[in-house]
Amino acid sequence: MKNKTHVYVLLLSVGLLCNLGCDYIKKNPESLSVAYDSILSPELLNSERIKMKYGNYAIKILSDDSKTRISNLYSSQGDKTITRTFAVVNYSEVIDPTFLEAHKKIVKGGSIGRVFKNNGWEIEKESIFFGEVSPSKDLSKVYALMGNIPNSELAMYMYGFHIEKDKKRFQYATIIEIYHPDYLTLHDLKSIYKDADRYLERSPFIEQTIEGIIQITRELKP
Incomplete structure (x- = not known):
């Protein structure tokens, strides 16, 4: 009983x-907790996805000149910042007057997608490559930015960043993004971009691009 x-x-x-x-x-x-499917919506900007998953988002420009911008898209946990996306942006050679003001905001540290979206531009990504960067001691500075993670395989996405407004369309930049493994994996990217399997080939150009990224990370200032 x-x-x-x-x-x-x-x-x-x-x-x-x-x-x-x-x-x-x-x-x-x-x-x-935020639903996994909602985080992988293709409608989200990278900045929106980071904020949705980790609760906050910020960007730090590590290097910028007239041709290339290297940036750290991160979230904060207390007094600790963790890079979620390491991005290399190669601007198009011609900055059209139509989007010059937006470009100035970006050069000053604005988040590219957010600046153009806030200024009424439609954004389109034209995929070039999906893949992974193999673990390497040459990426030690990136691993440090990502919270001192061990040498890890990192998902990578390379694409043309296009903008359109008032029936005018431009390619603003070519962007290469490398992701923290807790943020996005290659499997996640394939869930976001349904045609990703069409862009997995590691051509000599892609291999050269990856080597160029590794060289950039070697030269990062502490």
Whole structure:
């Protein structure tokens, strides 16, 4: 009889906890974790995806000149920052007057997708390559930016960044992004971009590009 009473009390307690938990969730919807599928929506900007997954987002420009920008897209945990995307941007040779003001904001440290979106431009990414960068001691500075992770295989995406407004279309840049393994893997990229399998070939040009990225990381200032 004591055992039956004990079981009844236990079930009653569990039911009460479940009711309290459901009531808390209804009152505090932000307590729910973000759905995996929503994070992988192709409609999201990279900055929006980082903020959605980690709760915050910021960008730091590591290097910038008239041709190339190297940036660190990161989230913060307390006083610690963790790079979620290491990005190399090669600007197009001609900056059309139509988007010159937006370009000036980007040069000053603005997030590329966010600046153009806020200025009414439609954004399109034309995929060039999806793949992975093999673990290498040459990437030690990137691993350090990513929270001192061990030598790891990192997903990579290379694409042409195009903008369109008022029936005018331009290629603003070619962008190469390398992702923290906790943020995006190659599997995740394939979920976001359904045609990714068409762009997996590691041509001599891609190999040269990857080597160029590695060279850039070697030259990063501490």
